Every structure is written in structure tokens, then in C-alpha cells.
Amino acid sequence: MPDDVAPPNKPIALHFGAGNIGRGFIGALLADSGYHVIFSDVNQAVVDALNHEHAYRVDVLDQQEFTKTIKDVEAVKSESQDVVRDLAHPNTRIVTTAVGVTILQKIAPTIANGLQERRRVSAPPFNVVACENMVNQTEILKDHVYKHLPEEHHAWADEHVGFANCSVDRIVPGGRLDEEHPLDVGVEAFFEWVVHKPALRAPIDPVVQSMVLTDKLDAYIERKLFTLNCGHAATAYLGHLRGHHTIDRAIADPEVARIVRGGLEESGAALVRRHGFNKEEHAQYIDRIIDRFKNPKLSDRLERVGKQPVRKLGRQDRLLGPTYMAREYELPIDNLARIIAAAFLFDVKDDEESVQLIEKVQKVGVEDAVAEMTGFKTGTDEHRKVVEGYHQLQSKK
Incomplete structure (x- = not known):
């Protein structure tokens, strides 16, 4: 020094x-x-x-x-x-x-x-x-x-x-x-x-x-991880399937924006129940997050944001974390399930975890892959929604 x-x-x-x-x-x-x-x-x-x-x-x-x-x-x-x-x-x-x-x-x-x-x-x-x-x-x-x-x-x-x-x-x-x-x-x-x-x-x-x-850090961590990071990854996975290359272009796609917002509202309902956030203030927080995604000057590439999908499918991470929390309170997860399904279709050849996930689906089938990676048992409502979302998204590729 x-x-x-x-x-x-x-x-x-x-x-x-x-x-x-x-x-x-x-x-x-x-x-x-x-x-x-x-x-x-x-x-x-x-x-x-x-x-x-x-x-x-x-x-x-x-x-x-x-x-x-x-x-x-x-x-x-x-x-x-x-x-x-x-x-x-x-x-x-x-x-x-x-x-x-x-x-x-x-x-x-x-x-x-x-x-x-x-x-x-x-x-x-x-x-x-x-x-x-x-x-x-x-x-x-x-x-x-x-x-x-x-x-x-x-x-x-x-x-x-x-x-x-x-x-x-x-x-x-x-x-x-x-x-x-x-x-x-x-x-x-x-x-x-x-x-x-x-x-x-x-x-x-x-x-x-x-x-x-x-x-009271837990509330801040989960609010950020289950809103910003969840929405960011969701925009990357859904946008990739729609042929976009950057976050701002993906969130400008009405179909992507609809599912992303829906997922964040489902996550938000669970966060409000868990941590007592003001419902209206959290809705404004979601709006601010989505506005940040729209910033064209960031030009953030989907491959960067979506990389390492296996890690992002961790039990307490940005996709499964809010989904499990929502189910704990018996709240809807339709959009979150669709977002999780999109992660299984994130096909980026130079991302090791993306290749690993695609190969797992090809080897054991989507039903078993979803059960193994998410912990949702076959036959449960959560498992069914993710698998159905996978097939619906795949058919639109």
C-alpha cells in the first residue's frame, strides 16, 4: 500500500x-x-x-x-x-x-x-x-x-x-x-x-x-429479492423466448410485461402478508421497479440477467422463494409458475447452467425435471401449473 x-x-x-x-x-x-x-x-x-x-x-x-x-x-x-x-x-x-x-x-x-x-x-x-x-x-x-x-x-x-x-x-x-x-x-x-x-x-x-x-433486514431482503430480482429474471426468461435481447426491449413487449407484472403482484401479495408492508406503497414499489427496467440507456442484455438459472431456481431465491411464500398463504401463483417455466426454456449455449437445465429436461422429461429442481411434487397444483406453463411457452417459441 x-x-x-x-x-x-x-x-x-x-x-x-x-x-x-x-x-x-x-x-x-x-x-x-x-x-x-x-x-x-x-x-x-x-x-x-x-x-x-x-x-x-x-x-x-x-x-x-x-x-x-x-x-x-x-x-x-x-x-x-x-x-x-x-x-x-x-x-x-x-x-x-x-x-x-x-x-x-x-x-x-x-x-x-x-x-x-x-x-x-x-x-x-x-x-x-x-x-x-x-x-x-x-x-x-x-x-x-x-x-x-x-x-x-x-x-x-x-x-x-x-x-x-x-x-x-x-x-x-x-x-x-x-x-x-x-x-x-x-x-x-x-x-x-x-x-x-x-x-x-x-x-x-x-x-x-x-x-x-x-x-429488520429480512423484510428489506425479501422485498428486493422477490420484486427487483424476481422481475429482472422474469423479464429475461420471458423476453428471451419472445426473441428480445435487452431488458428494456423485453419489458416493452405487452405479453412479457403482463406476466412480469402479474408475477410481481402475486409476490407482492405474499410480501404484504408476511411483513406487513402497506399494500398501496408496495404497489408503487412494483411500479418503480418496472419503470427501472424500461430505461433504454441501461441496455442490459437478457443473457447476463438470466444467466445461471439453476442458482436462480434455488429454494429461497428470486423465483421459488416468492412462490413458496405465496402458497404458504394460499395465494395465487399462476404468473409466478409461468415465470418458473420460462427458466426451464432459457437456452443460452455459453451459459453452463442453462445447458445443464435444458439437458436435464431432455434426459428425464419436463415433469421429473420440474419436480427435482423446484421441490413441487408431481400431482400438486404447483407442479401442474409449472409444467402446463412450460408446454404453453414452448408451443409459442
């Missing part, structure tokens, strides 16, 4: 993942809030570029576009001793991630090594916040870390390291690579970062701009 980049007394944020979300959302907020941001990434070219420029541009793609320059940043290669050194630095106040759920277990050994070093040098308490699109993502990271952390350090870590779950929301589309300025990234204007306050072991200091601290 060169002294001319990070002043000795400046607070440090270590962020795993220097991709578009890391640079355009989490890293940008941390830098704007007064942190010296150190990105950790596997991409040597990105690491070198960050260390050469120490800055990059974020283009905010709103009706009135504007640009922000993010400064005071550097980078280290993931799984290197540099990460352990920076993690143990007494000025490091917060560690964040935006690497993808499957990568959390890969960075866990490095974090465990950093915690041991942090204890050795008597660094003060700090916080870890995994900013991934799933429920309880930081608890999952903590479980991975503790598997690599010797047991004699667990009690110390429980007291000195806050592993706080969060809800993150900002659309950061891919496909905007500028070869002359590869670090620059485009983002939508809207963002939300909500963190579970009771899990923190130190104040968020400096305060991160627009971060919301709450003791």
Missing part, C-alpha cells in the same frame, strides 16, 4: 471483486464516503489498471446522464499476501464483497488468514459485509471463513468481527467495455444498500453515504 496513495490515517475499505458492480456500486459509495478503497480481484489486467490510474469514471445512466470520477483507489491480486496485509491493517474499517455467491468460499481462506493476522497485531474491531444477491449472504461467507479459521480464534472473531447481512440494489449492466477506458462503468441512478445493524461489531465510520442500518 504506497504511502502516496493511502494517507497513514485515512480509513481503508477492502473490497473483494473489481467487476462492474464492485466499481460501479459498492466501491464507488465507499470512496465517495471518505474511504481509501483497495480492490481485490483475480483479473491481473484490472488490478494493474487500478494501480496505474488510481481512479475511474462512473457514468450514471439516468434521463439526464452525468459522470462521477471515483478517486483514491488501488488494487491487489486476490489470494495474495497483500490481501492478508491489508485486511490486518489497523485502518481497515470494513471489508465488502461483490464476487458472486459461488466465489465466497474461494476468498474465505484468505479472509481467515487476514483475521488471524489482525488478531496478532491487535487491530481494532471491524465489519465484513458480503454484497451478493442472496439471502443471508454474509452469514454464508462467515461459515466458509470459520471453516478455515482455527477454533481458538473463533471467540475472538465473534467479538471483534461483525459479519452483517445486507440487501443491495442497483442495476449495473455489462457490455459497455471501452477499450481505451476499461475501468469506466455505467450504472442506473437508483441504488439501495441496507445493512443489519445488530450484527455490526464497530460503527460504520465514516458513515457510508445512503447506507441504511436496520434491525
Whole structure:
């Protein structure tokens, strides 16, 4: 960490993942809030570029576009001793991630090594916040870390390291690579970062701009996951079947928009029952989500949004999560079932999970594939609706 980049007394944020979300959302907020941001990434070219420029541009793609320059940043290669050194630095106040759920277990050994070093040098308490699109993502990271952390350090870590779950929301589309300025990234204007306050072991200091601290995180997480992420994936799967290529074009299709809105209304009815949201306010939240999808300046490709359909069909994830919740309250799921069916038809050759799902249907048949992937038993109303939706959508391809 060169002294001319990070002043000795400046607070440090270590962020795993220097991709578009890391640079355009989490890293940008941390830098704007007064942190010296150190990105950790596997991409040597990105690491070198960050260390050469120490800055990059974020283009905010709103009706009135504007640009922000993010400064005071550097980078280290993931799984290197540099990460352990920076993690143990007494000025490091917060560690964040935006690497993808499957990568959390890969960075866990490095974090465990950093915690041991942090204890050795008597660094003060700090916080870890995994900013991934799933429920309880930081608890999952903590479980991975503790598997690599010797047991004699667990009690110390429980007291000195806050592993706080969060809800993150900002659309950061891919496909905007500028070869002359590869670090620059485009983002939508809207963002939300909500963190579970009771899990923190130190104040968020400096305060991160627009971060919301709450003791009722579950409601925020499920509202976002079962509305934004559900609607985003639904638009991708249904739009792909209709021959569209971007989210804005897909949601402009009346047939796609009808099913997406219907699914979000079904999900919303369950969320209102579970968490006591105001019905009218949640309807406005759905409207705002769909309006965000319509932004043509994002030009978000369906292949990016819909990738990894097997993961997105997880029991607590964006498609099955709201469906199971709705059935718990005996609420309708007709549109949600149609959206789940569309995921089984997401045929993208360069997406491994898409290929896996298509091959499973071909091998065992759609009835058994749906039962296995969703947990809906053959003969149940839920299973029947998904299978019928599959055949109806397939006939229209």
C-alpha cells in the first residue's frame, strides 16, 4: 500500500471483486464516503489498471446522464499476501464483497488468514459485509471463513468481527467495455444498500453515504429479492423466448410485461402478508421497479440477467422463494409458475447452467425435471401449473 496513495490515517475499505458492480456500486459509495478503497480481484489486467490510474469514471445512466470520477483507489491480486496485509491493517474499517455467491468460499481462506493476522497485531474491531444477491449472504461467507479459521480464534472473531447481512440494489449492466477506458462503468441512478445493524461489531465510520442500518433486514431482503430480482429474471426468461435481447426491449413487449407484472403482484401479495408492508406503497414499489427496467440507456442484455438459472431456481431465491411464500398463504401463483417455466426454456449455449437445465429436461422429461429442481411434487397444483406453463411457452417459441 504506497504511502502516496493511502494517507497513514485515512480509513481503508477492502473490497473483494473489481467487476462492474464492485466499481460501479459498492466501491464507488465507499470512496465517495471518505474511504481509501483497495480492490481485490483475480483479473491481473484490472488490478494493474487500478494501480496505474488510481481512479475511474462512473457514468450514471439516468434521463439526464452525468459522470462521477471515483478517486483514491488501488488494487491487489486476490489470494495474495497483500490481501492478508491489508485486511490486518489497523485502518481497515470494513471489508465488502461483490464476487458472486459461488466465489465466497474461494476468498474465505484468505479472509481467515487476514483475521488471524489482525488478531496478532491487535487491530481494532471491524465489519465484513458480503454484497451478493442472496439471502443471508454474509452469514454464508462467515461459515466458509470459520471453516478455515482455527477454533481458538473463533471467540475472538465473534467479538471483534461483525459479519452483517445486507440487501443491495442497483442495476449495473455489462457490455459497455471501452477499450481505451476499461475501468469506466455505467450504472442506473437508483441504488439501495441496507445493512443489519445488530450484527455490526464497530460503527460504520465514516458513515457510508445512503447506507441504511436496520434491525429488520429480512423484510428489506425479501422485498428486493422477490420484486427487483424476481422481475429482472422474469423479464429475461420471458423476453428471451419472445426473441428480445435487452431488458428494456423485453419489458416493452405487452405479453412479457403482463406476466412480469402479474408475477410481481402475486409476490407482492405474499410480501404484504408476511411483513406487513402497506399494500398501496408496495404497489408503487412494483411500479418503480418496472419503470427501472424500461430505461433504454441501461441496455442490459437478457443473457447476463438470466444467466445461471439453476442458482436462480434455488429454494429461497428470486423465483421459488416468492412462490413458496405465496402458497404458504394460499395465494395465487399462476404468473409466478409461468415465470418458473420460462427458466426451464432459457437456452443460452455459453451459459453452463442453462445447458445443464435444458439437458436435464431432455434426459428425464419436463415433469421429473420440474419436480427435482423446484421441490413441487408431481400431482400438486404447483407442479401442474409449472409444467402446463412450460408446454404453453414452448408451443409459442
